[in-house]
Amino acid sequence: MTLDHYRIEELMAAEALGGLDDGDRAFLDRERAAHGACTTCGSIEAGFAETAGRLGFALTPEPIDDDMVDRIIAATARPPVAADLETPRDELSARRSRRPWAWAAVAAAAAAVMVLAVVTLTPRTTQVTEATSSQRVVAFTGTSEGTLAMAFTPGETGAVFWGSGLPDPSPGDVYEIWMIEDGAAVSGGCVTPVDGVIALHVDANIGTTDTMAVTSEAADCPTAPTNEPLLLADLTTIV
Amino acid sequence: MGVADQPEARDRDLMARLRQGDEDAFRGLFHRYAPSAKALAKRIVRQSHLAEEIVQEAFMAVWRDPGAYDGERGSVRSWFMGMVHHRAVDLVRREEAHHRRAEAAIPEALEEQTDHADDVVRQLGLPEERRIVRAALDELPPEQRQVLEQMYFDGLSQSQIAERTGIPLGTVKSRTLLGMRRMRSGLQEVER
Numbered sequence: 001m002t003l004d005h006y007r008i009e010e011l012m013a014a015e016a017l018g019g020l021d022d023g024d025r026a027f028l029d030r031e032r033a034a035h036g037a038c039t040t041c042g043s044i045e046a047g048f049a050e051t052a053g054r055l056g057f058a059l060t061p062e063p064i065d066d067d068m069v070d071r072i073i074a075a076t077a078r079p080p081v082a083a084d085l086e087t088p089r090d091e092l093s094a095r096r097s098r099r100p101w102a103w104a105a106v107a108a109a110a111a112a113v114m115v116l117a118v119v120t121l122t123p124r125t126t127q128v129t130e131a132t133s134s135q136r137v138v139a140f141t142g143t144s145e146g147t148l149a150m151a152f153t154p155g156e157t158g159a160v161f162w163g164s165g166l167p168d169p170s171p172g173d174v175y176e177i178w179m180i181e182d183g184a185a186v187s188g189g190c191v192t193p194v195d196g197v198i199a200l201h202v203d204a205n206i207g208t209t210d211t212m213a214v215t216s217e218a219a220d221c222p223t224a225p226t227n228e229p230l231l232l233a234d235l236t237t238i239v
Numbered sequence: 240m241g242v243a244d245q246p247e248a249r250d251r252d253l254m255a256r257l258r259q260g261d262e263d264a265f266r267g268l269f270h271r272y273a274p275s276a277k278a279l280a281k282r283i284v285r286q287s288h289l290a291e292e293i294v295q296e297a298f299m300a301v302w303r304d305p306g307a308y309d310g311e312r313g314s315v316r317s318w319f320m321g322m323v324h325h326r327a328v329d330l331v332r333r334e335e336a337h338h339r340r341a342e343a344a345i346p347e348a349l350e351e352q353t354d355h356a357d358d359v360v361r362q363l364g365l366p367e368e369r370r371i372v373r374a375a376l377d378e379l380p381p382e383q384r385q386v387l388e389q390m391y392f393d394g395l396s397q398s399q400i401a402e403r404t405g406i407p408l409g410t411v412k413s414r415t416l417l418g419m420r421r422m423r424s425g426l427q428e429v430e431r
Contacts, residue, residue: 009416010412010413010415010416013415013416013418013419013420014390014397014412014415014416016419017387017390017391017415017419018324018325018328018390018391018394019390019391019395019396019397019400019415020396020397021396021397021398024397046312046313047423048419048423049312049313049317049318049321050313050314050317050423051317051419051422051423051426052317052321052324052391052419053313053314053316053317053318053319053320053321053324054314054316054317054320054368054372054426055320055372055376055387055391055392055422056275056276056278056279056320056323056324056391057275057316057320057368057369057371057372058369058372058373058376059275059278059279059282059369059392060278060369061274061275061277061278062274062277062278062281062287062290063274063277064273064274064277064291064294065291066270068269068273068291068294068295068298069265069266069269069270069273069298071295072265072269072295072298072299072302073262073265073302075299076299076302076303218325219307220297220300220304220307220322220325221300221303221304221307222296222300222326222329223296223299223300226329226333
């Protein structure tokens, strides 16, 4: 049973302000899905997002380091291109050093998840396949429906991902691919499946990564994971 | 055309140029919004260096993928400040240190702030935006304004507000909705 728009409006008002509790968020997500392409819902959400976004201008601006803009441009040494998933290594290194926290636990848990997957997901138990003498194919396992695999050559830059039967992320969200090394997560880019299918190339060096993970994240593609991984691939067993 | 429409047209032009990799457009957007973005992030995380890191990450996201902005869904300024707010609140909740920081710091009251940075941004028109938003906030009943400010500027969830203030959760929810409705229409009225 779906809610009327008053209740949805109430939930969306809190969501726009960042104050929605987890239980209400799950409830709203289900209602969003049930309402589908609801123009009233879209209008309410956009109106509140616009209103909330402007609240920050009530504060007195703070002086900021003018050199920051140069550092940002220098860190991304090419013009940005939408949907480009390339991540420069310098930036990756810098970001890797910043956020080690909870992903240490994720990395540690990854092996356990793999073991469980072998037991419970028989069709998905083949984790590593040798495609050629040097290439490797790794299957992801986890809580998400569908299948996702990654092909790469150890020691070389670049990896190819493909998946099918993947559910759409929540409205406004995307899937984000993470490379985890020593508990630090580095984004490999964001992607949205088309008809459940993902096919993409990530121009990053997988060589030193312990674990690959996929989370559902906001469309702005955050630089640190904010949600638990939906899919994981353990690379530590690969020679 | 509303007071805020002209800057928005300029913002959209900057975003269009940014999609072509125009560094000057990016610098324009940065100088226009970075001071307000830092103020918002600092208000939430309470630490200047963390606020700067959040602002840098948000602008990095814009620089890397300006196509993430969907003009159909709202203004550039709201979209960008929403990104900053999301990251700041997320940081506070992840680190679970908000209580300590909030207790250690004295929150700035909006009306008590000094506009020391006005000179920096006056020529860019943001004081006008600040006047509009403050005027709309001032029109809210105090109990609605308080809930909105605790949620947006202090990063509290509705249940946390209920717990801290002793107000029933249902009342917090209804005040949130009424406050946001009024704020939305207030912003529209002030701009007329």
